[in-house]
Amino acid sequence: MYRGIKLSRLIILLAAFFLLTLCSGIGTAAEIYVQPGDSIQTAVDNSVSGDVILLKPGTYTENVNVNKDNLVISSESGNPDDTIIVAASSSDHVITLQANNVEISGLGITGAMDSYAGIYLSECNNCVLEYNKILNNGYGVYLLLSKGNTLSSNVISSNGVSGLFVCPRSDNNLVFNNYFNNTVNANIKNGAGNAYNIMKTEGVNIVGGPCLGGNFWAEPDGTGFSETAVDANEDGIADFAYRFADSICSDELPLVSVPEPEKPILSVTGFQIDNTSRNNSTSINEDNSDESxxxxxxxxxxxxxxxxxxxxxxxxxxxxxxxxxxxxxxxxxxxxxxxxxxxxxxxxxxxxxxxxxxxxxxxxxxxxxxxxxxxxxxxxxxxxxxxxxxxxxxxxxxxxxxxxxxxxxxxxxxxxxxxxxxxxxxxxxxxxxxxxxxxxxxxxxxxxxxxKSEGGIVGGSADSQPSGSDARGFNVENSGTINNANVEIALEKKATAPGFETIYGLSSLLVLFLYRKMKP
CATH class of the missing domain: 2.60.220 (Chondroitinase Ac; Chain A, domain 3)
Structure with a gap:
């Protein structure tokens, strides 16, 4: 009997130790902040599953390779106009995804040339790309052997080869509510179960229409399908499907522009791509009573x-x-x-x-x-x-x-x-x-x-030096070296997350209590 008690105590202690080990992984996921001059790649390399990597507004000049699952990489502002990744090498993808369950959100992505993409997905499953602005690359988004991914509310424009490429073995991907404006918008090599629209649903779409469905297909010369399609009932959905060239696939509910004067700015959570009337800062120097x-x-x-x-x-x-x-x-x-x-x-x-x-x-x-x-x-x-x-x-x-x-x-x-x-x-x-x-x-x-900032006499006038203001705008410059200090500080904070210590302490007390209770 005594042997049976010892065995029971051993089992309970092992179970408690297993609980302690399990709990040690709780609370380690963190938000990692990256600032201009820091390395996004360093943040990715030091992240763990579940981490959220938030980029402060600014321009980041690098090519990023994401090979860890369950990450979020997003702009802190949610605005791709103020948080931009520019390819350090134009002969590489700006962002390469080789992982599952990764979300890329709210980023401006540009600078890859020729056969390289803004975002390249290779053998990725269940990733989400949303609210990004992907401009002036070879390909906008390239899907290779990737399944179950979702692309929505992105602006994919001015990419030289194609806005979107889907290889024949990329299946069950969903592409909807995106704004495409490229000479070749989509090169679709079929695949199984891919969809380029959702069911018609009430809601403001990316070009301000009253319904969600498919995507807006524009072209640089203004003759894109969505720019010329008929919309008899003015629901913002074309009356006919958009068939992709050399493909069995189609967008069954392509978006069209809403009629003037109701047409709003294209909006993607703070991102706008079209023009509208300006705010009250506009001034006219001469009589504007006519409408010239x-x-x-x-x-x-x-x-x-x-x-x-x-x-x-x-x-x-x-x-x-x-x-x-x-x-x-x-x-x-x-x-x-x-x-x-x-x-x-x-x-x-x-x-x-x-x-x-x-x-x-x-x-x-x-x-x-x-x-x-x-x-x-x-x-x-x-x-x-x-x-x-x-x-x-x-x-x-x-x-x-x-x-x-x-x-x-x-x-x-x-x-x-x-x-x-x-x-x-x-x-x-x-x-x-x-x-x-x-x-x-x-x-x-x-x-x-x-x-240019120079040593010696600087500033203000041809004769004197003045004092203090700030310029606004994208400043796409690279200091020449990448500073990892802020990323490392964030990672140190992650390692000492208070939730981890609390759970660890409670688990230790539980082990001690069980041990004393079972002691003969």
Whole structure:
């Protein structure tokens, strides 16, 4: 009998020890915060199943390989416009997934070229990609031997080879409520059980329509299926299915634009891709009682901090000047000579919160402001129509001092043919708060004002140094080294999570209690 008691006690102790061991794994999952300059890869490598990796707003230049299951990698803000991963090597996927049950959410993803993808899924099951903005890669999303994954509420645009690729052995994947705008939107090699829509359900879709169903299929030239399809009952769903080329698959409930004027901004939890009326910061310098102002900008409204509009009458061989007198933006005026008479014309300056969503290339220097200038119908401002253009812009003296930037390093950058071009500038004047510069741009409409931080005399005016402000926008620059300190601190905090110690202590007390109770 005594032997039986000892055996029972041994069994109970082993069970308690097993419980203790099991509990030691509880509470170790954590939120790991990564900041610009830190390494996302380091956070992934040091994570455990169940961890949530949150990226602070900013730009991260690296290629990330995720090979651990049950992770969430997301922007803290939920906004892909302010949290961007740019490929360090364009000859690799921006994000490679080789794991199951991984969620990628709220990120801007760009920079892979040719046969490489923004997000590449290889033998992945049950992963979720949502609320991302995947632009200017070879492929947007590439599925290889992957099953049961869900892609929803993503903007997949301007990818050179294809927006979406699905290999013939990728099965049971669900793709719905995404906005596609690529020359080739989808290369679907069939597969079993893949679906490109859900059942028609009431709810605001990615282009502002009243129903959820399939995806919005646009093309860069404006002739995409969703842009031209018939929607007789105006429910935001096309009357006919969208059939994929060279595939048996189709989107049975493709989205279409809702009728004007109800059409809202394309919205993906804080992300917007289409244009809409601006906020009250818009100003018009001349009488706007008529409706001659034409809103031609495709810039997402969410990315526009403020704008100012000016109108004038353009005639042949006369100098044209648009004054922006209300100081809503960083542009003071714009002049040029017109080669033809076009009549009353509007110029719009948009001062942006970040790099234009229509531009993918980063700038290495410190960015003061990104801005767009749209003239007329958006296609007028070309060398065929204008000559001798001059843009006068202003830079805060306080920003120069705060960033330790020599005013001599200020440049105006213009974006054309897939790259930024640096323009020389002339310092033309100053007041108490600003330095004024002019430059002669060769291209419109995308601009950025940059400067370089230098030793010695910096800042404020041609004669003095001013004080303190901050620039806003994407600053896609790499310090040259990756700092893992913040990631490591987060991991240390994870290892000492209070929930773990509490459970461990309670389990230890339980073992002690059982041992004393069973002691003969």
């Amino acid at each position: 102002t034409t809103d031609v900008s495709p810039e997402p409204a969410r990315n526009v901090e403020s704008e100012e509009i000016s109108e004038t009458f353009i005639t042949d061989d006369k100098e044209v000047k648009f004054d922006f007198e209300r100081n809503e933006t960083c542009v003071a005026y714009l002049t040029f000579n017109s080669k033809k008479t076009v009549g009353k014309t509007t110029a719009v300056v948009e001062m942006l919160k970040a790099n234009s969503s229509l531009v993918s290339e980063p700038l290495s220097d410190e960015v003061y402001r990104y801005f767009n200038i749209w003239i007329g119908d958006g296609e007028y401002a070309t060398p065929a129509n204008i000559e001798n253009p001059v843009v006068c812009f202003k830079v805060e003296k306080s920003w120069l001092e705060d960033k330790n930037i020599n005013w001599n390093s200020i440049k105006l950058n213009t974006y054309s043919a897939g790259e930024w071009k640096e323009l020389p500038v002339n310092l033309t004047g100053e007041d108490n708060n600003f330095l004024y510069f002019t430059a002669q741009p060769l291209e419109f409409p995308f601009f950025a004002i940059t400067g």
